[in-house]
Amino acid sequence: MxxxxxxxxxxxxxxxxxxxxxxxxxxxxxxxxxxxxxxxxxxxxxxxxxxxxxxxxxxxxxxxxxxxxxxxxxxxxxxxxxxxxxxxxxxxxxxxxxxxxxxxxxxxxxxxxxxxxxxxxxxxxxxxxxxxxxxxxxxxxxxxxxxxxxxxxxxxxxxxxxxxxxxxxxxxxxxxxxxxxxxxxxxxSRGKNNLTEDLSGKWNYEAELQKKIIQPFKRDSFKSWNVVILIVESLSHKYLHNDQKWNATPFLDSLLNEGLYMENSYANAKESIQGIPAILSSIPSLQKDPYINSIYSTNQISSLPNELKNKSYTTGFFHGGQNGTMRLDLFAKMAGIEKYFGKNEYNNDSDFDGKWGIWDHKFLSRVVDELNLSPEPFVYSIFTMNPHHPFQIPEEFAKEMQVQKEPLINCLRYTDYALRTFFERAKKQKWYDNTLFVITADHTGKNVDEVYRVMTDIFKIPILFFKPKDISPLKDSTTIVNQIDIFPSVLALLNYDRAFFSYGRNVFDTTGKNYCINLSYGLYQYVDSDYIVLHDGQKIVEIYDQKKDIYNTTNLVNTLDPLIIKKYNDLILLETNCFSHSLIHNMMVSSKIHK
Incomplete structure (x- = not known):
């Protein structure tokens, strides 16, 4: 009522x-x-x-x-x-x-x-x-x-x-x-395309952007590992380790136990067109238009492929969808990716699912073949097709996998199978042991059982760093990780020796801020280990105690210490205004920022 x-x-x-x-x-x-x-x-x-x-x-x-x-x-x-x-x-x-x-x-x-x-x-x-x-x-x-x-x-x-x-x-x-x-x-929302920035002089944008330049990692010599970023369509955290209810992802569940599993991880937004730039270029989704479709899409940007090209890496992006979908092929070029491999390059319509693109188990098998032909070291991103509406399953797997009433869960079983066969083949290749795998999602998927009881669940996804024989298995449940943190964290694992610009942070640096920020329902959602804060662009409208109120039922905006409210208000305004400033003035590469 x-x-x-x-x-x-x-x-x-x-x-x-x-x-x-x-x-x-x-x-x-x-x-x-x-x-x-x-x-x-x-x-x-x-x-x-x-x-x-x-x-x-x-x-x-x-x-x-x-x-x-x-x-x-x-x-x-x-x-x-x-x-x-x-x-x-x-x-x-x-x-x-x-x-x-x-x-x-x-x-x-x-x-x-x-x-x-x-x-x-x-x-x-x-x-x-x-x-x-x-x-x-x-x-x-x-x-x-x-x-x-x-x-x-x-x-x-x-x-x-x-x-x-x-x-x-x-x-x-x-x-x-x-x-x-x-x-x-x-x-x-009509006509709301241009960003604005606070020009009152309250914020020192130059100083703040300087902090976004991540300095070289000088612990050891550079590690020329191959890098494969495996982006699974609509893979919500809640779908995993759910063997009592669905048991839809047995292979992924086992793989999460073999690497560094960042359990407290969040997607950048709710669409693939926002997730891919976040993963590859650390571009947060703090504007209403997806970056790829915004008026700022021709800005210079840093990216993982661009940085690793400095180390003579071969770069590529694999996605079995129609070429041109979500302009991912255009973004790939902007991010310095040399090879885009989509449905056209696959060139076999007999494996087309009739809706979105090439069936995952067929496409991922082809990816292994392409990686076998690739010079090393390489950095490749692989973006799966499924699970995606209308949640189809190849006819040959229908009887085996259509066991739940919810089509998404059945399709997730198929995706898990496709990933298992990919890794079974990959393990036999000479490049496998020298490859760092990062497994994550483009965004969360459909909610299939109940309402989101915790606000952060709408963005919660898995992020796994897996390197055969080199990364010890560990589940980290405390570090807050966002998709935008993948780019700098991969370079940290490689001991990259050049400075670069990133809105993400190295999650292995325990001295940095432990937080993430998203745009949800028109509100900025700021999450750290203490509070969940919702901000309307001018003021805080909701704030919840993470430790005492796990289901976010008690809004403390009118009762919390005003100094705490001011602290978070300033943090969010600084972050959002700094982002707008960097887009408006094309300042998302280190060379654009005055030393």
Whole structure:
């Protein structure tokens, strides 16, 4: 009930914002076009069609939200324009079949609107007002309606119009998507592309960016290990070590016991297009647009492949999806990757799954062949296709792996099998023993059993550093690790001897800050060993004690020591403003920062 009550401001704001032009025409033009009934037939048709579009988009969030854990925003329209690849149109028939009730509900909505706004209303109103409606009355009605509309669109009388983050003032931040609506989030996110920075002089950006330059590691001589970063699609931490309930990842579970398993690890965001730049270039997702699609995508950036090219490494990126999907091939070039190997390079459509790309077990086997042909040392990233909606399994494995009601878990079994066969083949190759493997996820997957009880679970993924014979097995449950930390941590393991820029940190350096920061539901989420802090870009709106309140039920924002609140407020503002400054001024490589 609280969610319904809290949501009415956002519903009314969206309703008025979406239809303000139609309402204005109705009040301003209607009284003087009594005889032009054709105009009103067109008006009515456009009004119904326009609102049906937003009804469709709200219903489409039944399919979209479980995948990304946020309401649809304008960046989702990039699936339609092709900026995030052409996969949407290829999968559209599958979506229609799975979510058949959405077109059905749209048809019902059309019938409802058609009956709610019959043309006879206009006809009767035209005849009634033909000789009585004065200019003064019309303008008076319009002015009253206009004033009320502005209040409704702004969501009240407060200084600034409401945005999605305001929902956090009315309910727990985990319930924000239920309070807002898709129409509101779409229209409010429109045009928000350019970053801003605080120019008050409060922050010393140059000094802060200097701290992002990681100095050479001089403990020993450089280790020319091969590096393979294995990025598993939608691999949530909660899917692993769950043998009593699902037992979906027996191979991955065993592998986690053979290396340095950073258990307290977090994804950068909720989409692959944000996860890949985080892993390879330590680019945090602190803006609403994914970096790859933002106006800053042509900036100079540091990256793991670029740095290792200084050591004569061969570089490459393997992904069995359609070439061009999410512009990953373009980002690969920006990150200094020489070889992109996708569906086109695989060049065998008989292994195409019909939806996304090449079946993982086939593609990963081919990757082993390609690595056998590669000069050493090399640094390669491998991004799997599965588990991914619609969670298909090759026909030959269907009987063996389709044992759960949840399709995602069955698909995860297949992914685990594909990874096992990859490592079984890799172990037999001469390059295997000299290879550092980093295993992680691009982002978390669909929530399949219950709501996220802890706020951080929405981002929690595995990160494993595995090197045969060289890295002792260990599970680290205390160090907080983010995807952006992979790039500098790999270079630390190699004893890299050059300075480089990174927003991530070397997780093996125990003297550094132990924290991560994400953007969730329009709020910055800052996590360290003591607190989880949610910040709306201006102030802290929620803060929870990590040690005493493990399920994040007691918001301490009004009761905690003001000095602690100020400390975290300044930390978050410094971090976010520094990031904006570095993008705006193209300062994400060490050579751009004044010494």
């Amino acid at each position: 609280n969610i319904i009550i809290s949501g009415w401001r956002f519903d009314l704001s969206a309703l008025m914002l979406a239809n303000i032009v139609f309402y204005g025409i109705f009040f301003l033009v209607f009284p003087w076009t009594a005889s032009l009934t054709g105009i009103w037939r067109v008006w009515r048709g456009l009004f119904i069609g326009w609102n049906l579009l937003f009804i469709l988009l709200n219903l489409a969030d039944f399919a979209y939200f479980p995948l990304v854990q946020k309401r649809m925003q304008m960046d989702a329209m990039q699936f339609l324009t092709g900026e995030k690849g052409s996969d949407f149109y290829r999968l559209l028939p599958e979506f229609i079949l799975q979510f058949w009730y959405i077109p059905f509900l749209v048809i019902l909505a059309y019938i409802f609107l058609n009956r709610l706004i019959p043309f006879s209303i206009f006809k009767a109103e035209i005849l009634r007002n033909k000789n009585t409606k004065s200019i003064f009355q019309s303008l008076f009605s319009l002015s009253i309606f206009g004033a009320l509309s502005i209040i409704a669109i702004r969501g009240g009388f407060q200084l600034k119009p409401i945005d999605s983050v305001n929902a956090g003032q009315m309910t727990d931040s985990r319930k924000i998507p239920a309070v807002v609506n898709t129409t509101f989030t779409l229209l409010r």
